[in-house]
Amino acid sequence: MSILVxxxxxxxxxxxxxxxxxxxIGGSAVFFTAAASLLVPVRVVGVVGSDYPxxxxxxxxxxxADLSGVEKAEGESFFWAGRYSHDLNSRDTLELRLGVxxxxxPSLPEVFRDSRYVFLGNIDPALQLEVLDQIREPTAVIxxxxxxxxxxxxxxxxELLGRVDILMVNDAEARQLAGEHNLVxxxxxxxxxxxxxxxxxxxxxxxxxxxxxxxFSVPGYPLEVIFDPTGAGDAFAGxxxxxxxxxxxxxxxxxxxxxxxxxxxxxxxxxxFSVDRFHSLDEGQILHRIMEFKEMxxxxxxxxxxxx
Amino acid sequence: MSILVxxxxxxxxxxxxxxxxxxxIGGSAVFFTAAASLLVPVRVVGVVGSDYPxxxxxxxxxxxADLSGVEKAEGESFFWAGRYSHDLNSRDTLELRLGVxxxxxPSLPEVFRDSRYVFLGNIDPALQLEVLDQIREPTAVIxxxxxxxxxxxxxxxxELLGRVDILMVNDAEARQLAGEHNLVxxxxxxxxxxxxxxxxxxxxxxxxxxxxxxxFSVPGYPLEVIFDPTGAGDAFAGxxxxxxxxxxxxxxxxxxxxxxxxxxxxxxxxxxFSVDRFHSLDEGQILHRIMEFKEMxxxxxxxxxxxx
Numbered sequence: 364m365s366i367l368v369x370x371x372x373x374x375x376x377x378x379x380x381x382x383x384x385x386x387x388i389g390g391s392a393v394f395f396t397a398a399a400s401l402l403v404p405v406r407v408v409g410v411v412g413s414d415y416p417x418x419x420x421x422x423x424x425x426x427x428a429d430l431s432g433v434e435k436a437e438g439e440s441f442f443w444a445g446r447y448s449h450d451l452n453s454r455d456t457l458e459l460r461l462g463v464x465x466x467x468x469p470s471l472p473e474v475f476r477d478s479r480y481v482f483l484g485n486i487d488p489a490l491q492l493e494v495l496d497q498i499r500e501p502t503a504v505i506x507x508x509x510x511x512x513x514x515x516x517x518x519x520x521x522e523l524l525g526r527v528d529i530l531m532v533n534d535a536e537a538r539q540l541a542g543e544h545n546l547v548x549x550x551x552x553x554x555x556x557x558x559x560x561x562x563x564x565x566x567x568x569x570x571x572x573x574x575x576x577x578x579f580s581v582p583g584y585p586l587e588v589i590f591d592p593t594g595a596g597d598a599f600a601g602x603x604x605x606x607x608x609x610x611x612x613x614x615x616x617x618x619x620x621x622x623x624x625x626x627x628x629x630x631x632x633x634x635x636f637s638v639d640r641f642h643s644l645d646e647g648q649i650l651h652r653i654m655e656f657k658e659m660x661x662x663x664x665x666x667x668x669x670x671x
Numbered sequence: 672m673s674i675l676v677x678x679x680x681x682x683x684x685x686x687x688x689x690x691x692x693x694x695x696i697g698g699s700a701v702f703f704t705a706a707a708s709l710l711v712p713v714r715v716v717g718v719v720g721s722d723y724p725x726x727x728x729x730x731x732x733x734x735x736a737d738l739s740g741v742e743k744a745e746g747e748s749f750f751w752a753g754r755y756s757h758d759l760n761s762r763d764t765l766e767l768r769l770g771v772x773x774x775x776x777p778s779l780p781e782v783f784r785d786s787r788y789v790f791l792g793n794i795d796p797a798l799q800l801e802v803l804d805q806i807r808e809p810t811a812v813i814x815x816x817x818x819x820x821x822x823x824x825x826x827x828x829x830e831l832l833g834r835v836d837i838l839m840v841n842d843a844e845a846r847q848l849a850g851e852h853n854l855v856x857x858x859x860x861x862x863x864x865x866x867x868x869x870x871x872x873x874x875x876x877x878x879x880x881x882x883x884x885x886x887f888s889v890p891g892y893p894l895e896v897i898f899d900p901t902g903a904g905d906a907f908a909g910x911x912x913x914x915x916x917x918x919x920x921x922x923x924x925x926x927x928x929x930x931x932x933x934x935x936x937x938x939x940x941x942x943x944f945s946v947d948r949f950h951s952l953d954e955g956q957i958l959h960r961i962m963e964f965k966e967m968x969x970x971x972x973x974x975x976x977x978x979x
Binding site for chain 1: 855890
């Protein structure tokens with residue numbers, strides 16, 4: 364089972380309270396793939412400029428990622444520079460240059476068009492639609508977006524929702540999209556426009572999954588040091604979609620497990636700059652953290668009076 | 672197994688987006704007792720003025736609460752008037768009059784002094800210490816506080832911490848007390864000053880329990896309408912301490928269940944004004960909601976590769 368991701372393949376300069384890095388590999392497609400390729404082969408669609416250190420993506424290829432959908436264009440790669448506040452609760456964008464991404468027109472290699480699990484990273488909804496048009500018969504389409512597109516491309520975004528199985532956004536985005544502060548009601552608003560499922564990411568507070576008539580909640584992993592929050596959401600998506608595809612199922616029990624895989628991958632992502640943590644990550648470490656999530660959330664209760 | 676609570680017995684005027692009420696019963700001891708008395712007998716220590724509609728507390732007495740520790744003083748009862756923002760994320764205090772509470776000196780009836788589970792509601796740490804001095808041999812002391820005491824009475828509060836088994840505060844208070852943004856580190860800072868356990872309440876994001884070398888997380892109950900957030904934290908404490916006392920145990924499994932009882936009681940508290948929801952609440956409804964928490968958080972995972 365192969366999954367397809369479309370998103371940014373970027374260079375990031377990041378400053379956190381713990382240090383700074385310059386022009387390291389990043390972008391939604393890279394974080395997604397770093398996590399998902401640990402679980403399932405990944406096909407990547409994107410664009411880089413002539414300045415991109417493509418060999419830094421070799422570790423993804425070695426894990427079975429197919430980068431033949433990453434176009435190499437003349438010009439500069441997508442570049443983002445940002446600085447996080449001391450409590451990591453906010454970040455300032457210091458510089459943002461779209462470079463070759465400004466003219467990106469995703470064109471899928473023929474062999475990518477039978478992909479069954481599709482993750483549409485946070486790019487222009489018009490491009491997300493163009494990608495979908497090139498997929499023959501997806502089993503599940505999972506989609507991210509952000510405040511910019513909610514404000515500027517609402518019409519295309521709502522059209523897209525009609526073709527999406529799972530919308531995956533953060534709590535502020537869910538509220539903004541639905542125009543509704545209560546998350547339960549916001550999720551229902553979104554579900555009425557297409558997606559059967561809504562995943563709401565809440566950073567340190569974990570994530571929620573809204574199904575048709577049930578919901579699931581997973582806490583944030585209690586890290587003592589959050590080294591660099593960049594990419595956590597995309598790594599979450601990589602773990603989530605990676606697990607779904609690896610078991611080829613959208614059954615509730617599998618989606619719940621997928622939420623935990625997402626949380627695990629997101630928690631690893633923030634332990635280092637860039638995708639560094641994923642270089643050394645192995646299955647044993649992943650399973651260990653899954654079990655930590657289980658211990659952290661499991662309680663037993665019999666259907667009996669508690670006393671009094 | 673009986674528990675003792677000391678806290679405010681107040682009159683509240685509350686305005687939320689869903690309505691308003693004038694001079695209804697409230698205060699930390701009342702919300703705590705409304706929840707805890709469903710699980711275990713409760714002894715209440717506090718003070719009211721001559722204007723207090725004491726008969727409105729009859730339903731607590733009928734459930735086995737002993738109000739003989741509530742002093743009736745000449746003067747006005749503690750009064751709070753507040754208004755919540757439309758998204759319930761913030762509230763303005765419109766009026767606050769301490770009344771007879773200003774001269775409150777807790778004096779425990781002799782029969783209260785053998786109490787083994789003690790909840791020190793959010794009052795002056797000096798008064799919390801005075802209450803503790805009157806308890807012979809408590810099994811567990813659970814303590815709440817707030818930003819005001821952290822700022823104005825830090826010395827007494829830190830002294831108190833040395834005599835407390837479980838500190839129960841919200842996330843902002845834990846951070847402020849420890850001077851540390853990271854909650855894991857903040858909890859450890861607090862534990863180093865006495866409490867074996869720290870409970871951090873996070874409102875809609877649920878709550879966390881930090882043990883000596885483990886932690887537990889419970890999500891917020893996903894309510895579509897939060898009618899009135901007043902008292903949720905004290906009802907949480909009532910469910911938490913009520914369950915602990917009813918099973919007479921501080922074992923990790925029992926404390927985890929206590930976290931769920933707390934969350935359940937907190938979620939009921941916000942469904943109505945004042946303690947109204949607790950009038951009709953029965954064991955079946957409590958157990959049903961506990962099971963909803965279980966379904967919302969349970970996932971299965973075998974220690975096997977997930978695919979890929």
